Amino acid sequence: MTVTIGLLHSTIRADEKLILQAAKKRNVNVKLIDIRTHALHKNLYQNTIDIALERSVSTVKGTYAANFYHEMSIPVVNTPHVAHICEDKFLTSLVLKEHGVATLDFGMVFSLEQAEELITQLGGYPVVLKPPTGSWGRLLAKINDRDALEALVDHKQILGSPDHKALYLQEYIAKKGRDIRAFVINGETIAAIYRDSAHWITNTARGGKSSNCPVTPELSKLCKKASEAIGGGILALDVVETDDGLKVIEVNHTMEFKNSETPTRVNISGAIVDYCIQFIKKS
Amino acid sequence: MVFLTGRASYTTLLVIINFFIMTAHQATCPVCEASVEVPEGTVESEVITCTDCSTQLVVDKISSEGAEVSEAPDIEEDWGE
Numbered sequence: 434m435t436v437t438i439g440l441l442h443s444t445i446r447a448d449e450k451l452i453l454q455a456a457k458k459r460n461v462n463v464k465l466i467d468i469r470t471h472a473l474h475k476n477l478y479q480n481t482i483d484i485a486l487e488r489s490v491s492t493v494k495g496t497y498a499a500n501f502y503h504e505m506s507i508p509v510v511n512t513p514h515v516a517h518i519c520e521d522k523f524l525t526s527l528v529l530k531e532h533g534v535a536t537l538d539f540g541m542v543f544s545l546e547q548a549e550e551l552i553t554q555l556g557g558y559p560v561v562l563k564p565p566t567g568s569w570g571r572l573l574a575k576i577n578d579r580d581a582l583e584a585l586v587d588h589k590q591i592l593g594s595p596d597h598k599a600l601y602l603q604e605y606i607a608k609k610g611r612d613i614r615a616f617v618i619n620g621e622t623i624a625a626i627y628r629d630s631a632h633w634i635t636n637t638a639r640g641g642k643s644s645n646c647p648v649t650p651e652l653s654k655l656c657k658k659a660s661e662a663i664g665g666g667i668l669a670l671d672v673v674e675t676d677d678g679l680k681v682i683e684v685n686h687t688m689e690f691k692n693s694e695t696p697t698r699v700n701i702s703g704a705i706v707d708y709c710i711q712f713i714k715k716s
Numbered sequence: 717m718v719f720l721t722g723r724a725s726y727t728t729l730l731v732i733i734n735f736f737i738m739t740a741h742q743a744t745c746p747v748c749e750a751s752v753e754v755p756e757g758t759v760e761s762e763v764i765t766c767t768d769c770s771t772q773l774v775v776d777k778i779s780s781e782g783a784e785v786s787e788a789p790d791i792e793e794d795w796g797e
Contacts, residue, residue: 444774444788445762453759467761492794568796638796689796 437462438709439482439507441498443469443489447691451702452488459706468498478505484713485509486705488687492520492566495687508716510709511666511686518663519686523565523601525663529681532662535655536681537673538604541565545586551602552582559605564597568685570636572597575605603682606673611635612682613646613672616690616701618708620660622653624699626692637692645696655679667705741783747771754783763788 438456440463442449456463464482468489471477478501485502487509489495496516503509511519518524522539529536540551552560562574562585576582589597612635615625625648628641635641646652656670659681669688672679690701741754750768754775758764762775764785772788 442761445759450757450759450762465759465761490795491792492796567793571793571796 435460435462436484436710436713437464437482438706439464439466439485439502441466441468441485441487441489441495441502443467443491443494446490446689448689448702449488451691451694452486452705455700455702455706458703459710461706461710468494473498473501475505480505480507482507484709484716486709487511487516490687492568492687496520508712510712511668512664515664515666515668516686519668519684521565522563522683523599525684526601526603528662529659529684532658534659534662534681535678537606540602542600542602543598545583548582548586548600548602549579552576555602555604561603561605563601563603565599565601566596569638570634573634575633576602605633606675606680608633608635609674611674613652613674613679614643614693615646615648615652615656615670615672616688616693616697616699616704617656617660617668617670618704619665619711620657622648622656623704624648624693624697624701625652626696643692643696645698651679655681659684667708741778743773743775743783743785745769745771745773746786752785754778754785758783 438461440449442465453463485507487495487499489498499509499516500513503513518528523541526536526539538555542548542551552558559575559577562576564572574585576585610631611627611629613625614628615622625646626643627646628635628637628643630641637643659670660668663684667688669685671682673682694701740756743752743754745752745766745768748766748769750766752766754764758775760775760778764773764775766773773785774788775783775785777784
């Protein structure tokens with residue numbers, strides 16, 4: 434059986450090229466589908482793929498495309514259900530908490546008064562303000578005191594779009610100069626990296642340096658539990674080391690891994706292709 | 717062995733030779749009009765950088781006759797994972 438993966442993309446990154454190479458090595462066909470060039474309408478749709486792998490750099494466009502292919506009865510990785518949870522940090526945190534996964538304390542507010550109440554509940558300043566949707570460490574703010582909180586809430590209320598008027602606050606943990614990015618496929622942690630940075634934001638997109646992180650039983654167990662809570666699939670978990678053990682910060686559903694194959698010596702792109710093949714067989 | 721005659725065949729031959737000999741395609745930067753090399757293995761929708769003006773360019777089309785590029789879109793708020 435010749436398998437064809439439809440790779441749903443917008444701008445092609447090095448990550449997508451690694452997936453293409455991995456597929457070629459496995460004699461798996463890949464059809465590149467630029468979701469910006471195809472109208473999503475059932476009368477215009479012709480099925481030429483066995484599975485859709487959603488790899489759009491744009492979360493909004495990727496989600497719409499994934500939903501469309503799902504409705505056309507094409508298996509989609511990650512599933513729209515998983516994407517729906519992961520694309521919203523508040524929903525992710527709620528799901529993790531509900532399933533007893535160790536995660537940072539958090540809350541959602543829409544006003545300054547609510548924010549003050551929540552910060553007291555979180556144990557006081559500092560706290561971290563994040564847009565509920567977003568990535569690459571953009572628009573994160575560490576709020577050290579009430580003056581900063583007032584200024585930020587004021588700016589968000591006046592300048593922000595409706596999404597930015599929903600304020601996701603998370604407890605602040607002083608990282609030990611690093612956090613962990615774990616790559617989890619179908620519940621198995623196949624690799625992990627440390628992201629070292631002197632800055633409290635450790636994203637590699639913001640200059641964090643990656644190095645191999647051993648997949649310990651504790652990390653493996655935490656990631657498996659989180660993956661099961663979210664709904665499985667191909668996930669990248671951000672994890673922080675705390676005095677109370679490892680805790681999940683957030684979960685990403687369209688993982689970037691180009692800087693992680695070399696330090697971990699794990700063929701992450703190959704594992705993604707292998708998972709797609711398994712997913713077809715199960716579907 | 718195929719023997720080619722006539723102008724059309726000569727053009728075809730040049731295209732074939734170009735395809736096998738050239739390891740990279742050439743395109744023109746829409747900003748500074750410099751010749752930009754699109755390296756072998758590049759795929760459509762990939763972003764490259766103009767070595768002359770440092771503009772980020774997206775590869776729109778690759779064919780045996782060359783490549784077409786345009787200015788890459790700015791990073792948007794929902795980009796990334």
